[in-house]
Amino acid sequence: MIEFNDKQILxxxxxxxxxxxxxxxxxxxxxxxxxxxxxxxxxxYYFGSKEKLLERLIFFRSQDLRIKLKNLFEEAIDPxxxxxxxxxxxxxxxxxxxxxxxxLHFEITNKRRAMDLEAFTEVKKGNxxxxxxxxxxxxxxxxxxxxxxxxxxxxxxxxxxxNFVTNKPFFENILGLDxxxxxxxxxxxxxxxxxxxxxxxxxxxxx
Amino acid sequence: MIEFNDKQILxxxxxxxxxxxxxxxxxxxxxxxxxxxxxxxxxxYYFGSKEKLLERLIFFRSQDLRIKLKNLFEEAIDPxxxxxxxxxxxxxxxxxxxxxxxxLHFEITNKRRAMDLEAFTEVKKGNxxxxxxxxxxxxxxxxxxxxxxxxxxxxxxxxxxxNFVTNKPFFENILGLDxxxxxxxxxxxxxxxxxxxxxxxxxxxxx
Amino acid sequence: MIEFNDKQILxxxxxxxxxxxxxxxxxxxxxxxxxxxxxxxxxxYYFGSKEKLLERLIFFRSQDLRIKLKNLFEEAIDPxxxxxxxxxxxxxxxxxxxxxxxxLHFEITNKRRAMDLEAFTEVKKGNxxxxxxxxxxxxxxxxxxxxxxxxxxxxxxxxxxxNFVTNKPFFENILGLDxxxxxxxxxxxxxxxxxxxxxxxxxxxxx
Amino acid sequence: MIEFNDKQILxxxxxxxxxxxxxxxxxxxxxxxxxxxxxxxxxxYYFGSKEKLLERLIFFRSQDLRIKLKNLFEEAIDPxxxxxxxxxxxxxxxxxxxxxxxxLHFEITNKRRAMDLEAFTEVKKGNxxxxxxxxxxxxxxxxxxxxxxxxxxxxxxxxxxxNFVTNKPFFENILGLDxxxxxxxxxxxxxxxxxxxxxxxxxxxxx
DNA sequence: GATGAATGAGTGTTCATTCAT
DNA sequence: AATGAATGAACACTCATTCAT
Numbered sequence: 001m002i003e004f005n006d007k008q009i010l011x012x013x014x015x016x017x018x019x020x021x022x023x024x025x026x027x028x029x030x031x032x033x034x035x036x037x038x039x040x041x042x043x044x045y046y047f048g049s050k051e052k053l054l055e056r057l058i059f060f061r062s063q064d065l066r067i068k069l070k071n072l073f074e075e076a077i078d079p080x081x082x083x084x085x086x087x088x089x090x091x092x093x094x095x096x097x098x099x100x101x102x103x104l105h106f107e108i109t110n111k112r113r114a115m116d117l118e119a120f121t122e123v124k125k126g127n128x129x130x131x132x133x134x135x136x137x138x139x140x141x142x143x144x145x146x147x148x149x150x151x152x153x154x155x156x157x158x159x160x161x162x163n164f165v166t167n168k169p170f171f172e173n174i175l176g177l178d179x180x181x182x183x184x185x186x187x188x189x190x191x192x193x194x195x196x197x198x199x200x201x202x203x204x205x206x207x
Numbered sequence: 208m209i210e211f212n213d214k215q216i217l218x219x220x221x222x223x224x225x226x227x228x229x230x231x232x233x234x235x236x237x238x239x240x241x242x243x244x245x246x247x248x249x250x251x252y253y254f255g256s257k258e259k260l261l262e263r264l265i266f267f268r269s270q271d272l273r274i275k276l277k278n279l280f281e282e283a284i285d286p287x288x289x290x291x292x293x294x295x296x297x298x299x300x301x302x303x304x305x306x307x308x309x310x311l312h313f314e315i316t317n318k319r320r321a322m323d324l325e326a327f328t329e330v331k332k333g334n335x336x337x338x339x340x341x342x343x344x345x346x347x348x349x350x351x352x353x354x355x356x357x358x359x360x361x362x363x364x365x366x367x368x369x370n371f372v373t374n375k376p377f378f379e380n381i382l383g384l385d386x387x388x389x390x391x392x393x394x395x396x397x398x399x400x401x402x403x404x405x406x407x408x409x410x411x412x413x414x
Numbered sequence: 415m416i417e418f419n420d421k422q423i424l425x426x427x428x429x430x431x432x433x434x435x436x437x438x439x440x441x442x443x444x445x446x447x448x449x450x451x452x453x454x455x456x457x458x459y460y461f462g463s464k465e466k467l468l469e470r471l472i473f474f475r476s477q478d479l480r481i482k483l484k485n486l487f488e489e490a491i492d493p494x495x496x497x498x499x500x501x502x503x504x505x506x507x508x509x510x511x512x513x514x515x516x517x518l519h520f521e522i523t524n525k526r527r528a529m530d531l532e533a534f535t536e537v538k539k540g541n542x543x544x545x546x547x548x549x550x551x552x553x554x555x556x557x558x559x560x561x562x563x564x565x566x567x568x569x570x571x572x573x574x575x576x577n578f579v580t581n582k583p584f585f586e587n588i589l590g591l592d593x594x595x596x597x598x599x600x601x602x603x604x605x606x607x608x609x610x611x612x613x614x615x616x617x618x619x620x621x
Numbered sequence: 622m623i624e625f626n627d628k629q630i631l632x633x634x635x636x637x638x639x640x641x642x643x644x645x646x647x648x649x650x651x652x653x654x655x656x657x658x659x660x661x662x663x664x665x666y667y668f669g670s671k672e673k674l675l676e677r678l679i680f681f682r683s684q685d686l687r688i689k690l691k692n693l694f695e696e697a698i699d700p701x702x703x704x705x706x707x708x709x710x711x712x713x714x715x716x717x718x719x720x721x722x723x724x725l726h727f728e729i730t731n732k733r734r735a736m737d738l739e740a741f742t743e744v745k746k747g748n749x750x751x752x753x754x755x756x757x758x759x760x761x762x763x764x765x766x767x768x769x770x771x772x773x774x775x776x777x778x779x780x781x782x783x784n785f786v787t788n789k790p791f792f793e794n795i796l797g798l799d800x801x802x803x804x805x806x807x808x809x810x811x812x813x814x815x816x817x818x819x820x821x822x823x824x825x826x827x828x
Numbered sequence: 829g830a831t832g833a834a835t836g837a838g839t840g841t842t843c844a845t846t847c848a849t
Numbered sequence: 850a851a852t853g854a855a856t857g858a859a860c861a862c863t864c865a866t867t868c869a870t
Contacts, residue, residue: 023230023232023313025230025231025232025233026232028863028864028865029864029865029866030863030864030865039830039831039832040831040832040865040866041830041831041832041833041866041867041868042830042831043865043866044865044866044867045829045830045831049865049866050864050865050866105373106313121377121380124374124377125381128381149397149401151378151381151382152367152371152397152398152401154370155366155367155370155371155374156363156366156367156370156401156402156405158366158370159362159363159365159366159367159368159369159370159371160359160362160363160366160367161366162366162369162370163361163362163363163365163366163369164359164362164366166312167331167362170328170331171358173328174332174335174358175358190356190359191359194356194359194363195363197409198363198405198408198409201405201408201409201411201412202404202405202408202409204408204412205408205411205412214854235838235839235840236839236840236841237838237839237840245855245856246855246856246857247840247841247856247857248841248842248843248855248856248857248858249854249855249856250840250841251840251841251842252854252855252856256840256841257839257840257841437644437646438646439644439646439647440646442842442843442844443843443844443845444842444843444844453851453852453853454844454845454852454853455845455846455847455851455852455853455854456851456852457844457845458844458845458846459850459851459852463844463845464843464844464845519787520644520727535791535794538788538791539795542795563811563815565792565795565796566781566785566811566812566815568784569780569781569784569785569788570777570780570781570784570815570816570819572780572784573776573777573779573780573781573782573783573784573785574773574776574777574780574781575780576780576783576784577775577776577777577779577780577783578773578776578780580726581745581776584742584745585772587742588746588749588772589772604770604773605773608770608773608777609777611823612777612819612822612823613819615819615822615823615825615826616818616819616822616823618822618826619822619825619826628833628834649859649860649861650860650861650862651859651860651861659834659835660834660835660836661835661836661861661862662834662835662836662837662862662863662864663833663834663835664861664862665861665862665863666833666834666835670861670862671861671862830870831868831869831870832868832869832870833867833868833869833870834866834867834868834869835864835865835866835867835868836864836865836866836867837863837864837865837866838862838863838864838865839861839862839863839864840860840861840862840863841859841860841861841862842858842859842860842861843856843857843858843859843860844856844857844858844859845855845856845857845858846854846855846856846857847852847853847854847855847856848852848853848854848855849851849852849853849854
């Protein structure tokens with residue numbers, strides 16, 4: 001495991017913010033160097049290249065992004081509550097790493113980034129397995145219906161969240177969320193709740 | 208209404224493809240010129256600037272994007288069927304303009320693009336109103352539940368779709384969609400159906 | 415003698431104005447075409463090139479610039495009056511072609527313009543000869559001193575005028591010439607008179 | 622006070638030469654880079670932009686251009702000698718910065734350059750005041766006439782010089798100055814003397 | 829280990845000019 | 850005779866990166 005020193009971490013943090021705001025191409029290493037108050041050459045010196053900085057940034061955050069939900073499965077609550085908690089934790093985790101996910105969402109999926117995202121694929125698969133376990137359990141307990149396309153659950157959870165966040169100005173407008181706090185609070189409460197209801201309905205009711 | 212000549216349309220098409228693949232900043236006018244087999248100066252000559260090319264591209268596609276669902280509301284089918292058709296049409300329309308939506312999704316929401324997207328906001332609002340009408344109708348006919356957060360329905364529809372498309376490689380992998388056709392077919396059938404089920408469950412069942 | 419048609423003359427006039435204001439390099443043929451309300455291709459079509467347009471412009475104006483002072487020499491007035499009239503006519507002529515002289519002054523003297531200015535050299539030489547004649551006459555009549563560097567007289571006349579015009583803002587400021595009319599009137603009266611006094615003093619008084 | 626390093630000074634010197642010869646617009650940063658044997662990017666790197674290079678160039682030379690003639694006024698010589706020295710120093714100073722003055726003369730006075738020339742206006746005003754003092758002194762000592770337009774003296778001094786220099790080829794031709802040395806020597810001796818005579822005559826003799 | 833200086837490659841854009849019609 | 854369409858060359862400038870120290 002490679003360690004980062006303080007200056008490297010500062011650079012990573014600034015880079016994360018700027019990449020999220022302006023995109024990878026829209027952010028120059030000069031911007032990063034200026035905001036981080038370090039020499040331009042530092043970025044290449046520490047990380048080799050801008051591209052590798054992005055890689056290291058993803059690596060740096062990857063632990064945060066590895067959402068551990070295993071304990072959740074062990075908890076003595078019913079499957080419905082597990083699903084609710086799964087969603088709650090998931091959204092919360094993503095929302096607290098909004099910048100990083102923005103970057104992953106926007107930059108990495110592009111053809112141009114030949115980046116090793118195996119780690120994330122594994123995380124995704126892991127989370128999917130946890131979800132599968134919960135759903136299987138619910139199906140066995142007859143509280144969930146039988147024909148469920150499990151792999152399409154997460155796109156609905158994450159997609160709803162991302163679409164909301166991505167269209168921030170639109171929803172601020174039509175929902176009257178005139179402050180950052182209100183917007184964040186809406187995500188934490190109403191939006192999360194909406195997603196819970198959506199998934200629960202889908203899992204429970206036959207139609 | 209401004210008309211585009213053949214060469215302009217060619218440039219717009221190439222630009223659309225490249226912007227979707229590599230992003231706006233990741234695409235140089237030289238790339239566009241090369242792929243479109245036109246002189247570099249043509250882009251500036253025809254569109255004034257790269258930025259304006261993007262504007263014109265959005266304008267060029269915006270007609271297609273104006274999803275006409277009004278007739279749908281008039282049809283003599285029950286609200287549930289209307290919702291199903293609404294989703295079907297919506298996904299179909301977006302999917303046929305996948306590149307354009309990718310661009311909108313990636314570039315426009317960024318802080319750096321100060322672009323006039325009023326037209327789209329209007330389209331979104333229009334679609335939202337149609338959805339509201341359908342849902343109201345369904346509520347009056349007692350086939351939908353009463354407490355529904357209508358503005359959060361579309362994020363779920365679109366978000367699910369986009370999350371799926373954005374994570375194409377991941378889903379190709381876990382779903383065994385080993386050809387372009389299979390992937391597209393999956394969207395048209397399974398994914399669309401999943402979204403229909405999701406929304407219908409949400410609208411119908413109280414929990 | 416080549417004739418110019420109306421459109422050509424219009425182009426020449428617009429070009430003259432713009433060249434004087436913004437310099438040759440600072441003026442694009444697009445600027446000229448726009449202001450003259452003609453097609454861009456017209457300039458090259460009519461004049462062959464931008465450079466040749468300048469040549470034709472100089473040729474076009476050169477007749478105006480051929481200051482006819484021969485008659486002046488024949489007039490039955492004393493040499494001092496002839497000198498005064500010479501200066502008066504000279505300044506008047508140049509001032510009425512201020513734009514053209516500005517161009518000549520700024521562009522032609524540059525190394526980069528390998529332009530045929532023979533015509534002008536001839537005009538200058540012609541004027542110099544007239545001046546020499548007048549001065550010789552004055553010397554014979556004992557009203558002018560004998561040791562006079564005739565070729566340096568015109569630099570003083572023209573240089574004083576051009577330096578004044580070139581530093582327009584400075585002199586407007588310190589002389590309180592707060593309108594175009596006042597500035598022009600100052601040239602016609604005070605400045606011209608100053609030049610007359612200067613040259614007369616130089617020609618008359620031994621020191 | 623900002624310091625310039627050797628390479629910056631080299632660039633400034635080359636730029637000065639080229640701007641004087643070909644004008645600002647007529648000189649590309651490629652030309653400068655080539656002649657100075659530095660990378661093109663260096664100009665932007667060191668000076669920010671071509672425009673700012675010009676600004677720095679003017680700043681760089683501005684000390685040289687601040688002609689100090691105050692001591693002259695204190696010298697124990699008569700006003701006529703002071704005027705002679707004033708002219709001699711002035712011409713000498715300008716001639717040793719011929720390139721720089723050419724640039725100022727040609728580029729700055731143009732409408733298109735919105736450059737801060739306040740410093741120069743101040744210098745001009747300062748020199749004007751010194752001249753006024755000398756002339757006032759001369760008038761009090763009855764060696765100068767009373768009705769003198771002081772602000773028009775400098776245009777005659779500078780204008781004569783510039784007109785001569787600007788029409789170099791013409792005067793080389795008619796005066797037979799077939800070498801650089803002869804031309805420079807002519808300025809230093811005959812031309813300077815001509816200007817001295819001119820101004821002295823103007824100041825002394827009533828007509 | 830850290831950095832100021834420097835650079836080649838690339839950017840979007842503008843230019844005068846040409847050419848088919 | 851006249852022009853709209855088109856183009857290659859050049860422009861100023863920014864980029865990520867390298868390198869000597």
